[in-house]
Amino acid sequence: MLGLVQNGVGASILTPIISLLIILGAISTAVNIISGIVTRCVNAVERRMDRSAKKAQEHLGRNAVFTAIFTFRAFAIAQFGLMTVVKKGYAYLGYAAFITLFVPFVVHAVATKGKEI
Incomplete structure (x- = not known):
């Protein structure tokens, strides 16, 4: 503009x-x-x-x-600076997602023997 x-x-x-x-x-x-x-x-x-x-x-x-x-x-x-925060933050975001999303999903799948996926 x-x-x-x-x-x-x-x-x-x-x-x-x-x-x-x-x-x-x-x-x-x-x-x-x-x-x-x-x-x-x-x-x-x-x-x-x-x-x-x-x-x-x-x-x-x-x-x-x-x-x-x-x-x-x-x-x-x-x-x-936003780019600095994003660069540092995304490095740890993967670990946080692994712990909070992937691990509980796998534990739930194993516990329900894959019936509720």
């Missing part, structure tokens, strides 16, 4: 506007992603709680804690 605007009519006016819209879109997406993961985590924690009075009383605090955690994680990923 920015390339088209810079080479077209009204480039001096439209280039800053498009740049600002790209930045606002990135911020909006980040806010929505963090909000979604915070909501899911808080709901998961509150589902395990017994008393509804305690849920309502500490709901805002849990939201603040999870928001701080996920905002810090996003900031850390931005600081270290």
Whole structure:
């Protein structure tokens, strides 16, 4: 988009506007992603709680804690670079998948003698 605007009519006016819209879109997406993961985590924690009075009383605090955690994680990923995180993370992701997916699948298949696969 920015390339088209810079080479077209009204480039001096439209280039800053498009740049600002790209930045606002990135911020909006980040806010929505963090909000979604915070909501899911808080709901998961509150589902395990017994008393509804305690849920309502500490709901805002849990939201603040999870928001701080996920905002810090996003900031850390931005600081270290996504490719570095992906390169290191994928090395361990294979091991994690082996332990959490493959081994239980094989154990279940052996235990049920292949009837429930």
